[in-house]
Amino acid sequence: MAIFPWQTETWRQINAMRQSLPHALLFQGRKGVGKLQFARTLAHGLLCETPQPSGEGCGKCLACGWLAQGNHPDFRSVEPEALTETDEDKPAKGKKPSHEIKIEQIRELAGLVNLSTHRDGMRVVLIHPAEAMNSNAANALLKTLEEPPPHTLIILVTHQAQFLLPTVRSRCLKLTFAVPPTEQSMNWLRHQGLADPAPFLAQAGYAPLVALEMSMDELQEHRQGFLSQLARPQALDPIVLAEKSEKLDMVNLVKWLQQWVYDLIGCRLSGLIRYQPDFAAEVRALAPHIRLHAALMLQKELLAAQRIVHHPLNTQLFLEQLLLSYMQLMNPIESDHG
Numbered sequence: 046m047a048i049f050p051w052q053t054e055t056w057r058q059i060n061a062m063r064q065s066l067p068h069a070l071l072f073q074g075r076k077g078v079g080k081l082q083f084a085r086t087l088a089h090g091l092l093c094e095t096p097q098p099s100g101e102g103c104g105k106c107l108a109c110g111w112l113a114q115g116n117h118p119d120f121r122s123v124e125p126e127a128l129t130e131t132d133e134d135k136p137a138k139g140k141k142p143s144h145e146i147k148i149e150q151i152r153e154l155a156g157l158v159n160l161s162t163h164r165d166g167m168r169v170v171l172i173h174p175a176e177a178m179n180s181n182a183a184n185a186l187l188k189t190l191e192e193p194p195p196h197t198l199i200i201l202v203t204h205q206a207q208f209l210l211p212t213v214r215s216r217c218l219k220l221t222f223a224v225p226p227t228e229q230s231m232n233w234l235r236h237q238g239l240a241d242p243a244p245f246l247a248q249a250g251y252a253p254l255v256a257l258e259m260s261m262d263e264l265q266e267h268r269q270g271f272l273s274q275l276a277r278p279q280a281l282d283p284i285v286l287a288e289k290s291e292k293l294d295m296v297n298l299v300k301w302l303q304q305w306v307y308d309l310i311g312c313r314l315s316g317l318i319r320y321q322p323d324f325a326a327e328v329r330a331l332a333p334h335i336r337l338h339a340a341l342m343l344q345k346e347l348l349a350a351q352r353i354v355h356h357p358l359n360t361q362l363f364l365e366q367l368l369l370s371y372m373q374l375m376n377p378i379e380s381d382h383g
Contacts, residue, residue: 051225060100068193074222076204077252088169119168144355148181158194173202276327278375283368
């Protein structure tokens, strides 16, 4: 496992303080810029028995072998059930996997960090995404951060640092991972096999890992279909579209709607289109007709929707409400065709 090309300076800074690392690090930044891989590479290098001069793991020692097999006794990754990949860790059939990090998971850590480390080495705990901790879990972690155990590094990776407790944030050394320069991201995506990465990078808000994911044919097909409906508000039936889209990833749907409204506002105010260059003609046709106050209110509603997108009581009703709000924004369009 290696760092990404745009992370070399951050890696140099971390490696320089290898002998004096704090007890907790907070890696913050937009989703899709490589924070998690950086954290895993750092953990690998710290637990390796014969690290390379660069600080990365050797890939050959016993510790590296344990890490590769996922059973190093001094490494623990804490994540929501929904991100767990192994079959034995999945919840019982019929029960939806949790998108939260629960207090029980953090309490298990408290027991682990009080044990001696294996072969007198370091212990690394990785928590991601840290904003997934519910309030009880965050408060339980705070106790550990207030009395840090020796030879232990806790790494929190977050896409939304503002949702973490201020007291948790204040007890960590923060490193911000910025979006890479566009040309560097474009070059990396070309090396991943994308002939024309520009539209995917725009859709991803210029986060390269998200752009690579967005390039998948099936995801593009869903996006194209959803945005095509938004582009024709006079023919849009929110109830029908919500029903058709219910089985899709709600996180993507909210993001696509949010980016669509952002581009309508941006086009109306300055003529700029950030996220949907492939729908530029449609955005330009609609933007002059929107009511700016209603658009800003919808953006606020969509921001609130982001916080509950993983656990709405009813996904279809949840999406219906957002689409109905979009239709209210586009009422002037309907009047023009009435």
